Amino acid sequence: MTDTIFALSSGRPPAAIAVIRISGPKARSAGGALAGSLPPPRTAGLRRLRDRHDATLDQALTLFFPGPATATGEDLVELHLHGGRAVVAAIEAELALLPGVRLAEPGEFTRRALSNGRLDLAQAEGLADLLEAETEMQRRAALAMAEGGLSRTVTEWLDALSMASARIEAELDFGDEDDVAQASAFDPASLTPVIEAMVAMLDRPPVERLRDGVVVVLAGPRNAGKSSLFNALLGRPAAIVTDIAGTTRDVLEASVVRDGIPFRLVDTAGLAEETADPIEAIGIERARALLDAADIILWLGDLEDAPPQAVTIGARADERSYRADCYDHVVSIHTPATIDALWSGIASRAARSLGDLSGIVPHRRHRELIGRALVELRHIGGGDLLLDAEHLRIANLALGTILGRDATEAMLDALFGRFCLGK
Amino acid sequence: MKQFDVVVVGGGHAGTEAAAAAARRGARVALISQALAQVGTMSCNPSIGGLGKGHLVREVDALDGLMARAADDAGIHYRMLNRSKGLAVQGPRLQADRRRYRASIHRQLADYPNVTLIEGEATALETQGAVTTGAILADGTRLETRAIVLATGTFLGGKIFRGLDRAAGGRIDERPANLLGEQLRALSLPMGRLKTGTPPRLDGRTIDWARLEPQPSDVDPWRMSPMTNTPRLPQLACAITRTSERTHDVIRRGLATSPLFSGDIEGGGPRYCPSIEDKVHRFGDRDGHQIFLEPEGLDDAWIYPNGISTSLDVETQTAMVRTISGLERAQIVQHGYAVEYDYIDPRSLDHRLALGAIPGVFCAGQLNGTTGYEEAAAQGVVAGLNAAAYACDLEPMIVDRARGYIGVMIDDLVLQGVSEPYRMLTARAEYRLALRADNAETRLSEWAGSLGALTARRQEHVRRRSRMREAARAGDDRTASADIVREVAEDRRYAPYLERQSEEVERMRRDGNIAIFTDGAALRTIPGLSTEMIERLELASPRTLDEASRVRGVTPAAIAALWLHARKRSA
Numbered sequence: 001m002t003d004t005i006f007a008l009s010s011g012r013p014p015a016a017i018a019v020i021r022i023s024g025p026k027a028r029s030a031g032g033a034l035a036g037s038l039p040p041p042r043t044a045g046l047r048r049l050r051d052r053h054d055a056t057l058d059q060a061l062t063l064f065f066p067g068p069a070t071a072t073g074e075d076l077v078e079l080h081l082h083g084g085r086a087v088v089a090a091i092e093a094e095l096a097l098l099p100g101v102r103l104a105e106p107g108e109f110t111r112r113a114l115s116n117g118r119l120d121l122a123q124a125e126g127l128a129d130l131l132e133a134e135t136e137m138q139r140r141a142a143l144a145m146a147e148g149g150l151s152r153t154v155t156e157w158l159d160a161l162s163m164a165s166a167r168i169e170a171e172l173d174f175g176d177e178d179d180v181a182q183a184s185a186f187d188p189a190s191l192t193p194v195i196e197a198m199v200a201m202l203d204r205p206p207v208e209r210l211r212d213g214v215v216v217v218l219a220g221p222r223n224a225g226k227s228s229l230f231n232a233l234l235g236r237p238a239a240i241v242t243d244i245a246g247t248t249r250d251v252l253e254a255s256v257v258r259d260g261i262p263f264r265l266v267d268t269a270g271l272a273e274e275t276a277d278p279i280e281a282i283g284i285e286r287a288r289a290l291l292d293a294a295d296i297i298l299w300l301g302d303l304e305d306a307p308p309q310a311v312t313i314g315a316r317a318d319e320r321s322y323r324a325d326c327y328d329h330v331v332s333i334h335t336p337a338t339i340d341a342l343w344s345g346i347a348s349r350a351a352r353s354l355g356d357l358s359g360i361v362p363h364r365r366h367r368e369l370i371g372r373a374l375v376e377l378r379h380i381g382g383g384d385l386l387l388d389a390e391h392l393r394i395a396n397l398a399l400g401t402i403l404g405r406d407a408t409e410a411m412l413d414a415l416f417g418r419f420c421l422g423k
Numbered sequence: 424m425k426q427f428d429v430v431v432v433g434g435g436h437a438g439t440e441a442a443a444a445a446a447r448r449g450a451r452v453a454l455i456s457q458a459l460a461q462v463g464t465m466s467c468n469p470s471i472g473g474l475g476k477g478h479l480v481r482e483v484d485a486l487d488g489l490m491a492r493a494a495d496d497a498g499i500h501y502r503m504l505n506r507s508k509g510l511a512v513q514g515p516r517l518q519a520d521r522r523r524y525r526a527s528i529h530r531q532l533a534d535y536p537n538v539t540l541i542e543g544e545a546t547a548l549e550t551q552g553a554v555t556t557g558a559i560l561a562d563g564t565r566l567e568t569r570a571i572v573l574a575t576g577t578f579l580g581g582k583i584f585r586g587l588d589r590a591a592g593g594r595i596d597e598r599p600a601n602l603l604g605e606q607l608r609a610l611s612l613p614m615g616r617l618k619t620g621t622p623p624r625l626d627g628r629t630i631d632w633a634r635l636e637p638q639p640s641d642v643d644p645w646r647m648s649p650m651t652n653t654p655r656l657p658q659l660a661c662a663i664t665r666t667s668e669r670t671h672d673v674i675r676r677g678l679a680t681s682p683l684f685s686g687d688i689e690g691g692g693p694r695y696c697p698s699i700e701d702k703v704h705r706f707g708d709r710d711g712h713q714i715f716l717e718p719e720g721l722d723d724a725w726i727y728p729n730g731i732s733t734s735l736d737v738e739t740q741t742a743m744v745r746t747i748s749g750l751e752r753a754q755i756v757q758h759g760y761a762v763e764y765d766y767i768d769p770r771s772l773d774h775r776l777a778l779g780a781i782p783g784v785f786c787a788g789q790l791n792g793t794t795g796y797e798e799a800a801a802q803g804v805v806a807g808l809n810a811a812a813y814a815c816d817l818e819p820m821i822v823d824r825a826r827g828y829i830g831v832m833i834d835d836l837v838l839q840g841v842s843e844p845y846r847m848l849t850a851r852a853e854y855r856l857a858l859r860a861d862n863a864e865t866r867l868s869e870w871a872g873s874l875g876a877l878t879a880r881r882q883e884h885v886r887r888r889s890r891m892r893e894a895a896r897a898g899d900d901r902t903a904s905a906d907i908v909r910e911v912a913e914d915r916r917y918a919p920y921l922e923r924q925s926e927e928v929e930r931m932r933r934d935g936n937i938a939i940f941t942d943g944a945a946l947r948t949i950p951g952l953s954t955e956m957i958e959r960l961e962l963a964s965p966r967t968l969d970e971a972s973r974v975r976g977v978t979p980a981a982i983a984a985l986w987l988h989a990r991k992r993s994a
């Protein structure tokens with residue numbers, strides 16, 4: 001018998017409201033044990049929740065959703081409590097005393113939704129992201145996934161590929177029938193829109209970038225003011241700042257969210273041609289490697305040394321004078337407006353490089369499968385239909401794996417719906 | 424009292440192959456047919472093979488079945504379909520002389536001393552407890568047996584429709600098998616109705632051949648079976664014509680009396696072999712449909728107009744034919760009709776084609792929801808081999824999806840069931856590049872030989888050909904016959920793809936080892952399975968995770984739940 005599980009499904013108390021969800025075959029009786037009676041399905045009702053000694057625990061808005069048309073596919077009860085720590089703890093303790101009812105393990109609600117066919121794999125992955133989302137951008141991307149954005153896109157691709165398969169199969173299995181001969185033959189160019197859409201999807205930043213942040217690397221020669229700017233951008237003294245050149249010998253990282261975008265700010269050792277300090281040498285090595293991995297480079301040094309695409313910074317503007325039109329930004333940590341302006345510049349550049357993140361952001365698993373399908377589709381040339389069909393089959397298999405569905409039936413339906421076959 | 428190991432009910436393509444296959448494994452076999460003279464009759468079109476179907480014929484032959492050699496004995500027109508497209512989708516197809524085909528089947532069966540032909544109607548299966556013990560005939564004869572193969576074709580509850588006329592029977596002038604059908608229904612086996620049909624037959628002497636485009640037989644002398652060494656019969660040409668708008672008008676006017684559109688026929692017909700009235704109805708925008716005029720025999724004037732299967736009334740059929748180019752004066756010698764018949768939901772069978780509900784009973788052919796001689800014959804072989812195994816305590820013989828189209832078909836049938844008569848298509852096979860019509864012998868014969876399913880003569884043939892193949896693979900083509908040289912060359916051409924597929928196959932076979940329980944009680948203990956999933960799994964009763972993944976409508980989520988459960992159990 002399946003256990004009935006419960007968990008707090010709103011944020012940590014204290015809060016105005018705390019929602020506890022109970023899912024499983026005993027959800028109804030467990031809810032009833034606390035609330036006395038449950039309101040009719042899908043209707044909110046105010047109930048007094050009591051413990052086994054009839055002492056009142058809370059007044060709660062109570063809802064009952066009968067399975068299988070629920071988020072988990074099972075009977076589901078929701079208790080909307082007053083969000084104090086003590087209230088939540090008391091209700092949880094009371095539920096845990098009921099036989100066959102226990103606290104849910106992490107991810108167990110989603111697991112049940114997946115097992116009960118309420119979500120496909122891609123949606124479940126999106127939901128998991130949603131629960132982990134910390135920034136607005138992460139939330140939007142995860143929501144798009146959980147609502148089936150990727151599933152819909154991949155389904156559209158599969159439909160297009162089914163049609164291509166159907167054409168090839170019609171030519172292979174029924175090529176001698178005039179119906180098929182009349183229909184236009186398979187044209188590999190018909191796959192171009194799908195291929196382009198797949199390439200565009202792969203060009204989107206991976207979800208890991210959203211989770212871990214856009215990498216902003218501060219680079220430049222020693223003593224250029226990198227660490228000071230690092231601290232100013234963070235708004236706290238994370239790096240040790242001295243007048244001694246080469247103070248920062250290793251790489252320093254800090255995470256920060258601006259405009260709903262997560263950033264990883266990286267302060268690096270000053271780039272020097274030579275150093276006698278072996279630790280600084282390693283730091284410089286790492287700094288160079290980081291320049292390659294950076295999404296955005298803030299360059300605090302001579303303009304002619306700036307890496308391509310770098311944002312050039314005229315730092316310590318209070319001490320030095322710059323020709324403003326030669327630099328992207330001229331900043332001083334003592335003038336907050338210049339730091340804010342730099343931040344807006346970084347944020348808009350990040351938004352540009354991340355693209356439209358209200359859309360779907362593929363996971364590594366998705367990227368691999370889409371990439372595998374893409375390789376196959378690019379091999380299709382219209383020469384040997386048999387091999388084209390084989391490449392299509394593997395591509396379909398890979399895309400089907402994203403959703404976990406079989407593409408053969410869809411192809412046969414397309415085949416028979418389109419052509420009048422058979423003698 | 425007569426004692427047998429295996430009793431086969433039905434003498435069509437499935438029944439005759441089942442009887443011969445069981446006999447090859449050493450069983451004492453009885454074949455019961457209502458009319459022995461009709462054993463081996465081609466009741467619909469006079470052709471054998473085609474795309475996918477030709478693969479099945481070659482596989483039946485590789486298992487030493489009768490069909491390919493009978494086809495060669497009777498072939499009056501050979502055509503290799505898809506000749507320009509790669510061996511994996513080339514479909515050997517031939518037109519057979521009906522009489523010579525039947526004669527060849529009779530002759531081949533007579534070569535099996537352990538097959539007894541019995542004329543009569545099987546009316547009941549006899550069981551003791553859960554074990555099959557015998558078959559009862561209409562005249563009261565009781566045959567004692569341990570295994571029964573049902574291959575009743577369209578005769579179980581068969582009903583013929585033509586216009587407003589109705590008749591009982593599986594073929595014109597032949598009685599249906601109703602008592603046996605009643606017994607099966609009484610056992611509450613899951614059964615349903617399906618429909619098939621035939622076109623009117625024409626007198627070839629009344630066709631204006633000069634006006635039509637002829638289609639000659641292939642010149643190169645390929646044969647259906649590598650065992651065949653006799654010369655070809657004289658070859659005839661087929662011809663092509665087509666329906667016209669006038670034809671379609673006549674059909675539309677006649678629809679009022681069509682049993683298809685009146686709702687009289689409840690059984691589903693195949694999408695890929697629709698009647699001409701269906702085609703006109705579903706594809707109203709087409710101005711014509713192709714018709715192949717196929718001779719039915721060398722010394723026989725009957726012509727089979729392939730493409731205008733119909734159950735319209737007699738007058739409409741005549742008027743319709745007269746609107747077709749070349750057929751303006753054609754005489755109809757037998758009108759077309761539709762047949763509706765009982766079939767058993769094949770999900771109640773296992774991969775041996777054994778009925779789960781009654782141990783010892785096997786089913787093959789149209790009874791299982793398929794269409795076509797080739798599909799029937801292929802199932803007949805598997806049912807016969809396994810009925811003999813059951814009766815004589817031998818190893819079962821199951822062809823999996825990677826070994827042959829036979830395996831693809833049976834796997835589809837027993838796991839997915841049917842919603843229309845099942846026809847083989849090359850598109851159904853995942854491992855198509857490996858499952859070619861030209862390498863059926865390589866894939867199946869040695870395996871069959873190791874399980875004692877080949878005659879001594881075939882064994883010798885296989886040994887000789889294996890030596891040729893080995894030599895050809897080593898680069899020595901001097902001794903190999905032309906078809907083997909081609910086979911080896913094709914293997915080389917597809918080598919990288921074959922390698923990739925064989926990895927896939929290995930993965931499938933490995934996953935196939937994860938056993939699952941699918942009886943209802945066990946399924947209900949698995950968290951996360953909906954009632955619908957439990958029902959689907961219980962009905963198809965897959966034995967492994969891999970099989971479960973191919974059951975129609977079973978969601979990936981359910982597979983995940985089964986997998987989690989299986990893993991937990993083994994931990």
